[in-house]
Amino acid sequence: MTASIAPLTVTNPADGSIVGTVPQHGPHDVASLLAVAERGRRAARALSRFERAAILDGAAAALRGRADAFAHMIVREAGKTITQARAEVGRAAVTLSLSATEARRGGGEVIPFDAFAGAEDRRGWYTREPLGIILAITPYNDALNLVAHKIGPAIAGGNAVIVKPAQQTPFSARMLVDLLIECGLPDSAATVVHGDRSLTQALVAAQEVRMVSFTGGFTTGDAISRIAGIKRLAMELGGNAPILVFADADLDAAVEACVSGAFWAAGQNCIGAQRLIVESSVAPAFQQAFIARARTLRTGDPTDERTDVGPMISAPAAERASRTVASAVSHGARLWCGGSAEGAFLPPTVLSDVPHDHELSREEAFAPIAILDTFTSEAEAVAEANRLDYALHAALFTENLHTALRVSEQIEAGGVMVNDSSDFRVDAMPFGGAKYGSMGREGVRFAYEDMTQPKVICIR
Incomplete structure (x- = not known):
């Protein structure tokens, strides 16, 4: 969809040169953005686990094949050294591969109904079902891998995802989403949006959004928790x-x-x-x-x-x-x-x-x-x-x-x-905080569980 406000100009922190521009949206665009995400939700849910895994594995392989281009973009927009950027690209590929594994593995399990009095004639199981639309808000310090940590498990679980990357580092996120679409992800199932705080607040408050996964500061995390309403929250808010x-x-x-x-x-x-x-x-x-x-x-x-x-x-x-x-x-x-x-x-x-x-x-x-x-x-x-x-x-x-x-x-x-x-x-370990501000865990398996919900099937 066409952006409605002036484009955002991104500059290289090392020398001030212009990296490029990206379109921006405002709060009045939220209804249209959510309409796209709703189409994506239905398309993502219809994908078989085999298809989700194939998309994620394909994207991991493609990312490894284009590691140099991704690394240089991280250097240009985030200022990481080229050595550190290459390491981040490698980790992001692992994150996508782990997500593919989770798409295959995390299907639920059998429930022994007949182990309980009065249920001896019942058989059943539970599956893990997608939540729906997930809003992923990512920071600038790991502009590629932290996007992968949110979008990979979301896709593995059959969700649609709206990615709101940091204003300073939008291109790594856009490149990753383009790569996933190239590898077969329905283009409505992952949307990258750019805009200021007012756009973020409107998306966080939207009832259609079933989960907000946020990595950033305590002040922003507190604001998100106050306006999110009844939805699942996962937050990584920093530490010392x-x-x-x-x-x-x-x-x-x-x-x-x-x-x-x-x-x-x-x-x-x-x-x-x-x-x-x-x-x-x-x-x-x-x-x-x-x-x-x-x-x-x-x-x-x-x-x-x-x-x-x-x-x-x-x-x-x-x-x-x-x-x-x-x-x-x-x-x-x-x-x-x-x-x-x-x-x-x-x-x-x-x-x-x-x-x-x-x-x-x-x-x-x-x-x-x-x-x-x-x-x-x-x-x-x-x-x-x-x-x-x-x-x-x-x-x-x-x-x-x-x-x-x-x-x-x-x-x-x-x-x-x-x-x-x-x-x-x-990237496979559970990652998150203790004490104040701790909500949920990243690490692919644990994020996948946060981004899905059990559904029981019982047959008498």
Whole structure:
């Protein structure tokens, strides 16, 4: 359908060049968008599981064959380094393949009616049926794979999906949907829309939408939950990951993992290694090695194979992060490296002595910023890890299995990575948060279950 307001211009965060324009819609277009999605709902539901799986497997293979084009688009619109972009494309292909498996596997099971008194003459089963129209709202930091994590399970479950990608990174989503349609998906079963908050609010509130799957910030998530009405919600709202490094850890391995976890994708990672909490007896050695390694990372042109840290999503985002660092320093923190933005580039930034009541310690930085802190006892470490009201992942480093198991059980988070960075994730695992703001799980099997519903068939 034809867009009704001025097109959106997308720029490259690294150099400000124009990537392209996309059409935009407003709230008055919602009825037409939903009419297309309703046709898509019927078409998607009519697809056999074999057809859904074939479409998803075909798209996974096609994505691998066009990995270079997709990777370069991620670099241009999101600013990831080319190495990181290639890794994201590979993960997105895996996500689609996992979705194809779920289309084949997740069909329900037999119910033993005859195991219950009064039902001995009954036989039956339950199937998993599509919800209908799913609204997927995706962020800019994983512009391709997070779209795949929503659209893949939705298609596997026989749903139609409306994808609302971040304004900064619309092209990766559009390319993926075009690829799925090319591989046989009915073109009405997946629609990409662009527009401002008013469009999003109108779609979220629409009764025809049966589920909203959202990845983004707490403020937006809270607004969505207030206007959604009676529908299913799945939300991944970010975190501020704690990483505990015990004295018996392999410090070299811990440093390398934490540097990667803190500065991958310019720190724009909801499970990035932000709070590094190190046992006091080894804290000086860890701090010295971590800072030295962070200083070796190369910030610059994301198309250069040698670049480690590309730009943040925009110059204003980098400047906000730089101001937050300056605020922490003014409140007593010590800055060891980085901290000053140039355009959209903020080099790896390391601080210590950040007050616990400062926003850099309390909130998700979503920038290449790591905070060094210490602990003297296991109880203190666990208390600090659990201090905040929300958590996606946490991590801990120790050579003692008893410590690893005991502390992992006490940490309140959606996942605890042992002897690995908090940002370790495979696309088959359940992924989501604990405590405030946690709703549902991503990871293909778990999203598929959220996007479908049981239907019982009983024969007497």
